[in-house]
Amino acid sequence: MSILVNKDTKLVVQGITGRDGKFHASKMKEYGTNIVAGVSPGKEGETLDGIPVFNSVAHAVKATGANTSIIFVPAAFAADAILEASDAGIALVIAISEGVPIQDMIRITPILKLNGTLLIGPNCPGLITPGEALVGILPAMIFKEGNIGFISRSGTLTYEVVNLLTQNDFGQTTCVGIGGDPVAGLYFIDLLEMFENDPETKAVVLIGEIGGDAEEQAAQYIAEKMTKPVVAFIAGQTAPPGKRMGHAGAIISSGSGTAEEKIAAFNKAGVPVAKEPGEIPELLRRRLAEQSK
C-alpha cells in the first residue's frame, strides 16, 4: 500500500512537448510510471517517447482513461491547466510549475473542491511511491521501498533527508513534496491523515519551514488524532524576518511563522524535532522502538 499514486496510476503529462515536460516524462516512464498520454494543444496525433499526444486533457481522458495529471506548463498558464484537468475528471493533479500568482490559486480552489479534485503543488517536486510510480521531478535512485511516509515543503532538502533515510535502511511508502507556495493544494494535515490510514506506513517524517502556521496545525493534529510516530525538521531558524527565502511561502511576516514557534508546537505535541537533518534517522529509530514496546 501507499498513498495517492501507485501501479494503478494512469498519468497524463500536461505540457509534454516543453523542455521540462519532455525530459521528466521520459524519466518517469523509465522509472515504470504508467504514462498513458501527453497534452499539448495543436499536437494531437503525434507521439513522444511512445506516449500519444492529445490537444486537450478531455481528449486524453476519453482515449486513455487517465486518472492523474502532472503539469509542466509556464506559471502564467498553470491555473488554467489545473482547471482543465479538474474539469476533465482527473482525480489527482500535481502542479510542478513555479511562480504561479497567488490569486490564481485562490480563484481555482473552490472549483477544485466542487469537482472533488485533489491538488499537490504548485511549485513542488511531486511525489513517488517507490517501486510503483514516480509522478514528479524527484531523483528516483535515492528512494527505496519501505514503510516511512514522507512530507516536505522543499525539494533538495527532501532529497537530502530521503537519502539519509535510505542509507539507514528506512525505505518509504510514499514521499510527497507539497511545495513552497503560500496557497497550495494538499497540505500537512491532509497527508498525515492519509498516512495514518495507510496500513503499510509505520511512521512519518515531516519537513517544514518558516512561514504560515501549517506546522503548528499539523502538530495539533498529530497530538489529537495520530497513533503513528512522527519526526520533524524545520528549516529557516536563521532566516531574517520579512524576507522571502527562495520559496514564496517561506517568509516570517509580522513576527509570526518563525521556526521557534513551529519547533515549540511540535515539542508540545510530543513530536521530536531534529536539530540537523543527520539526526532524523536516529530519532525515527528511537520513536519506532518506543512504539513497539
Place this chain on the structure above:
Amino acid sequence: MKIHEYQARQIFRDYGIPVPDGVLCYTVYEVEKAAREMDRMVVVKAQVLAGGRGKAGGVKLARTVEDAVAAGKQILGMDIKGLTVEKVLVTDAVDIEKEFYVGLINDRNTKSITLMVSAEGGVEIEEVAKNNPEKIIKYSINPLTGLLDYQARNVAMELFGNIKLAQKAASIFIKLYKLYIETDATLAEINPLVLTPENEILAIDGKMNFDDNALFRQPKILAMREPDAEELQEIAANEKGLAYIKLDGNIGCMVNGAGLAMATMDMIKLYGGSPANFLDIGGSSNPQKVIDAMNILLSDKNVKAVMINIFGGITRCDDVAKGLIKALEIIMTDIPIVVRLSGTNAEEGLALLKETGLPTVSSMSEAAQKAIELSKR
C-alpha cells in the same frame, strides 16, 4: 513587493476611496511651499518602506508653516530602521472622531482573501491581534462571488452601528477589494480609516504589498517599485536566476534549492558559525550561474569562507563540479572554499574537484564545520 504610503494613497484615490489631499516633497523648500498652499494644519510624514514610522519620529503634526518647515528639516534625511528618508508627504491634518482598521490579506489556511476590520484603528494590527484578538472581525471572501454588498454592509455595521455610516464604509471595503484583485495585492491596509466630526469617512494611511509572482501582468505596479540598495542586489540576483538574501555573518553559502539553503544556514549556526547569506542557485549546473553566484557572494566583504552545498538530484554533481572549476578559473580569490557534493554522480564530481586541491567533503555537517574552521584562520 512593497510600495510607499503616497503610492498606496494614489491607488486608493484611483479607485474612488476618499483620501485627504497631500503633496510629495523632496526638499524643505517644497515642504514650505506645500504647507503654505494648503494653508491649514498639516501632517508631515516620512516616506520609507518600513513600519513604525510614527514611533521613530517620522510623522509630525504642524500647526503653522514654520512648524511644517521644522518638521521637514527634522524628517528629511533622518534614518528609520536603517533607511534614509528621502521624501515626505505633506497632507491635510484631518479632525478625527474615531479611528478604525481595515485590511485585506491572502489567508493561507482558508485559501481565500480575508477582510479584517477593527474598531482599534491607528495602532499596529499585529499588536491588536496579540493582545485583543476578539477586537478583530475577520470575514473570509468566497473567490467565486467576490465581496458582496450585503457582506460588506454587515461587517461595516458591526463597526459603525449606524446604517448611513456603514454604507459609506461598505463602499470603501468593496473598492478596496476591487483594487486588491486588480493589482494582485497580497496586503491592502487602511490604518487608520477615520470618521471625522462631519461624519466623513477617510483613508488616512495606507499600506500595500504585491505578489512578486504576478508582477509580470502588473506593469503599473512594477513601475512603482523603488528598491533600496539591499533589494537592488536581490533583484539583480533574481534576474540571473539566483535567490540571494544578505545576512550579517561571515560564511558565504551557495546551495541548490531553497529548503536546503535554509537548512545550510541553520547548520552553520548550529556549529557556532554565522551565515553571511541565503543563496539558492536552483537546479542548473551552468558554469555562468556558478560564476554569478560566486561574484555575488564575494562582493560581501564580511565573507571569510565559502561553503558550497550541492545535493545532486536531476542535476549531476560532476556537471556542477565542472561548472565550479570553470568558475574558479575565472574568479581568482583567496577566500577559502569548502565543497560538499552528494547525490547523483557525487563521486565523479568529488574526484574532479580533488585535482584542483579544493577541500571537499561528503556530508553537510562536515562542510559546515570545515567552513567555520577555515573562516577563523
